[in-house]
Amino acid sequence: MNNQDIINFKNGYVMTQNDFDFAIEASVLATLIFDNTLVDKHHQSLKKNIFYYPFHRKINNVILELYAKNIEIHELTIKNYLKESEESDFIELLATTPLSNVDTYIKILFEMSKKRDLVTQLSSIQLKANNLSFSELQEELSHSYNNMVQQQDEQLLEIDNIEKVKEGEAQFICKNWLPIPKKTVSLITAPGGTGKSWLLLQFAIRALLNYDAKNVFLWLSEDPKEITKHRFNKIYDQILNLTDDKYKKHIDISDSPTLHIVYEDNRKLVINSLFQQLKFKLQKYDLIILDPLIAFYGTDENNNAHARKFMQLFTDWANKENKTIIFIHHSTKNSTQSRGASAFVDAVRLVYEIDIKKDKEGKNIQTSKRVVKLTKDNYGASKYTDGFEFERVVFPNENKQNKPATIIEYPSDF
Secondary structure (H helix, E strand, O other): OOOOOOOOEEOOEEOOOOOOOHHHHHHHHHHHHHOOHHHHHHHHHHOOOOOOOHHHHHHHHHHHHHHHOOOOOOHHHHHOOOOHHHHHHHHHHHOOOOOOOHHHHHHHHHHHHHHHHHHHHHHHHHHHHOOOOHHHHHHHHHHHHHHHHHHOOOOOOOOOOHHHOOOOOOOEEOOOOOOEEOOOEEEEEEOOOOOHHHHHHHHHHHHHHOOOOOOEEEEEOOOOHHHHHHHHHHHHHHHOOOOOHHHHHHEEEEOOOOOOOEEEEOOEEEEOOHHHHHHHHOOOOOEEEEEOHHHHEEOOOOOHHHHHHHHHHHHHHHHHHOOEEEEEEEEOOOOOOEOOOOHHHHOOOEEEEEEEOEOOOOOEOOOOEEEEEEEEEOOOHHHHOOOOEEEEEOOOOOOOOOOOOOOOOOOOOO
């Protein structure tokens, strides 16, 4: 791929990695070629020059031309428009994995293109500034702003009449074991050493068994992956008594160092540009478990404004891309309650607190079970549990024969 304009000077402005994304551009185009029906839905957006790389712009223009002529958009029809020297780039493009939710990524490219247009206009004004009076410069800025507003046809918000909205209730993952609402963010808090990772590994397996999720990702940054694998096998073999390994193919883990999604720079909150890449990397997973929350949060843990912004990023991601996201969060000292800003709890729809079982004197009881407390329940998870406090087996009991987990059979293509 010819990347000669990756760093591109326009009126004195240098394009940076925040202004374009090669992988997203390639994936959007591959998706459109794979599923032509999406071109009909998005052709207006594709006309707005949202692609940065020259070859990608050419492929987009070819797609639009074929669409306008009512010609099937196919590998062979597109190749007719390409030079021989471009065929290897096209083969590389076709090898890109199609997106499951192309709408979101077209919006990302649209935002990037708007930024490129804006900075180009600002750079142009800056070049003129020395030759303009204050009033002329003010008029130039006002004119440019009005032009941008007129060109901005993206809807500010969606408005629907209540009569036309389809009624529905919240859907849950593992509703008969540890119900978690789908398409949103939930929080699980506990003191250290309680067994949070054991519980979430079992939850992930059960989500697959119950056909509540198709692909699961756990970023357990505090535990080496070898330890996680050991715990996973204990749960798989001794708690759930599973003999079919096919479910293991749908669970991925990582113990890599985390990245701060938000951080402070000169006392301003900054959203890490790598967040978009993270979303792109995790696009195939419908259940995502992140441990611990604080490892992804790079600013004052007690700052409610920053915590609210951080959580909103994940709430939007979950809603727009149909993800179920669970954060594991440390509790305050000598309690099971969430640590830090109250906005962490305020932003989620469900909170579970995990604790060690205790006797009447408050001493820990040695048992394979943990006490689970449902302390926030906006979507009605309690109707599937044994009240707001219940127990779940978290660790294997070597001296007791566990019953096999109930399995809902997957389709043959799983």
